[in-house]
Amino acid sequence: MSIPATTNQGQGPAIQVQGLEKSYQQLRVLRGVNFEVARGSIFALLGSNGAGKTTAVKILSTLLRADAGTARVNGFDVATQAADVRESISLAGQFAAVDEILSGRENLVLVARLRHLKNPGAIADDLLRRFSLTEAGTRKAATYSGGMRRRLDIAMSLIGSPPIIFLDEPTAGLDPQARVEVWQAVKELAEGGTTVLLTTQYLDEAEQLADRIAILHQGRIIVNGTLAELKQLLPPAKVEYVEKQPSLEDVFFAVVGDTGDQDGDGDADKGSRHRLTKSTKS
Template sequence: MSTPLATDQVQGPVIHVQGLEKSYKELRVLRGVDFTVARGGIFALLGSNGAGKTTVVKILSTLLKADAGTARVNGFDVAARAADVRESISLTGQFAAVDEILSGRENLVLIARLRHLKNPGKIADDLLARFALTDAAGRKVSTYSGGMRRRLDIAMSLVGNPPVIFLDEPTAGLDPQGRIEVWQAVKELAGQGTTVLLTTQYLDEAEQLADRIAILHQGRIIVNGTLAELKQLLPPAKVEYVEKQPTLEDVFLAVVGDTHAEGPAMTAAPARPSEEQR
């Protein structure tokens, strides 16, 4: 299946949202949301539970109609050209949509066949290699860890090479190792040209992944910019000498090691001597 070309596919943002509103009876979920997403970047929609993040994603993926405002994805209006939008995107929801009875490879082959693509086996093998799942290709998904399932779920979303992918709370419920695995997969997606819009309530996740971050609060975008731009909203930092201590992430990676590399885990670096020890 070929992805339809948008008339403005080369120029302009790949996602353009203006004045988006949505209410459920008396509850106003979205109150005029505006943002754009550049092609090939990672855009994080950050907000607490109930802020309206999933509602935005459902509107952009044509699963829900807005009450007011406009939204375009890959050059197509989500209301007027919903079919073209659906052929341009892939959506990965908050819970992995994988068949646990099948193996990882069988899941990918099934999706490729449903999309009527040629060489489904090769497509599956390429994606398994891309997401470091080749060694587990023949195992039932029921034996996969949470991080492996999430990576397989994202791999299934890429069958057919959609130019835009929506990740709704991609690391919800994962342990630290699973989160790091998914972060690496998302970074690789953007590095290969896929436009990623992800929703998250984790501050560190947005900081680690996103080129631009928009904070959605009570149905409105209250700030939108790069991490450096958002940091400028606070008073300048004071320069003080502080001996840097390892973070919990440094300790975790040192003990567990790189999950995508073969061989023994990394060893922790020795602590620097104190002034008294020198």
């Protein structure tokens, strides 16, 4: 899958947030949040449930007004230039926003038409190809797996080539193989020049994807940096010899295979299953 480069006209950071605050009655959700996101990078906003991640994304995507502070997206103020912000972004929420009655291709054509783009059919076919959904394109989205549905959702978000995309918990509820598929799609977005801000509560997801990671806790950014910088916050590791045991992830992909059934006989990795069965019996 190859995703073409996105053209960014603006200068400076893609996203700038200063002193952002938001409360719901007596509950203070954001308490002075500050961060910047470089253009063409993947920025992970990491935090537990209720930390304020989705609230921050809603403010940045003009769905919610902040109580205090400022935020600029693609150079536009989210409070006073909301229309310009919306033209610069796309948002994929926690749940895939696909119409299950329509086919994958019909979902893409619909969004392209809503954006008043020329040749919506050609746009849909190109995105199906780029996200490895061509064979499933004529099937109803209701028949898609979780990973396929999420990839379709991200593909719909790319229609119109927005320079900035927000992914709110992009792999929540997905199985391990589907998560890897989505991770690959996100990486290729950044390689094509798209700025990605993703929220996640999965530590390994932030570690795998992000150029920079900000940890949001109780409404505040408590640390912000690259993975290498964050690791330096801990004492130096002691070097010890430890025999490495396979992780559950190693076992899972050894059993199912990294790319699934290669020869179409439904039994791509008999040897792995045999070895696993044999080891569990002994």
